Amino acid sequence: MLLARSCNRQDRPGRVAALKFRGQRPMEKKMGNWPEQLRDLWPGEIEWNSPMARWCTLQVGGPARAVAMPASRAELQSLLAVLARLGVCWRVIGRGSNLLVSGAGYDGVVVMLGRKFAAIAQQAGENGGETLVRVEAGCSLMKLVSWCAAQGLQGLEFAAGIPGSVGGAVVMNAGAWGKEMSVPLSAVTFLRGSGELVERKKDGLVFSYRHLETEGMVVVAAEFLLQAGDRRAIEKRCAQLMRDRKEKQPQGLANAGSFFKNPPGLPAAGKLIQDAGLKGVRVGGAQVSEVHANFLVNTGSATPQDFLDLMRLVQKKVLERFGVRLEPEVHIL
């Protein structure tokens, strides 16, 4: 029953406790040959049986039945309408830099908002020296940061070096150095599964640590309120923050950034993991980074299950040692 439901909104991030990586083929029973129908009804770009390891920075994950890459908002709207009609489950992703996909993959359609969905435009803000920058969700966050710096616009420097798409960064309320996306954001445009566009100004958005409440909607665009500044100084700040990252984070091994959320009011997750003596600990090909203990890295041969087992081991040891239950920041699909 549960598996045969029709999906007219996107799947939510997986809850770890509910993970059982069985091969699931729910839609075949209900929809018959939905891939063929999708191919007939939607003309956009689709990759069939595409290994998610290709699309995720952890470089693990089984195949998605389909990865659809809409090139415009209209294509995305028509895709979601077709998926609703076919009752096929779907999930939007950006650049997969915060995702762990199971070995069984995803028996539905992964909707990827990528480089074709990435326009940036600006207009003067209401107050002098302020500029509104509107950007489509598929734009890379790093590209947006560089673009803003090149225009002499400040407010997004903290995001220099955070991989992923603007849509992913907004949904994750991505942050660094004590700042997060919710600060410069002024509005978000969402698309409901039903095809309706919803514009929410900042005061109608509910942000928390590494989370924006989306109600299952897709972020299609975001608007940032930025201030005029000195181009050179902004570029210099971004370059310095990138250098700081390089020093503190593992290089050359696939990862998804900080794996666990920092527990509120307590030492950072990385410090707790390090103090529990877990730096360098491995499960299969997954390892707690020697450089930064909140990074779980793929030493080359890791499987999704290795990462899950390592995640649970870290949670268990930190709970035993400090009585703190670490919650994953990485979303599990």
Ligand SMILES: Cc1cc2nc3c(=O)[nH]c(=O)nc-3n(C[C@H](O)[C@H](O)[C@H](O)COP(=O)(O)OP(=O)(O)OC[C@H]3O[C@@H](n4cnc5c(N)ncnc54)[C@H](O)[C@@H]3O)c2cc1C
């Ligand atoms: C080396 C490295 C360093 C990192 N450093 C940081 C850091 O300093 N700070 C930080 O906060 N994060 C960091 N991250 C994590 C990651 O880069 C961010 O969370 C990023 O914002 C995720 O964007 P994405 O496009 O890759 O999202 P994805 O990983 O593709 O998706 C993340 C979640 O958002 C959902 N989603 C994505 N796009 C949309 C959309 N348009 N509409 C609705 N839902 C959507 C997905 O379904 C998924 O649940 C780091 C990752 C790496 C690999």
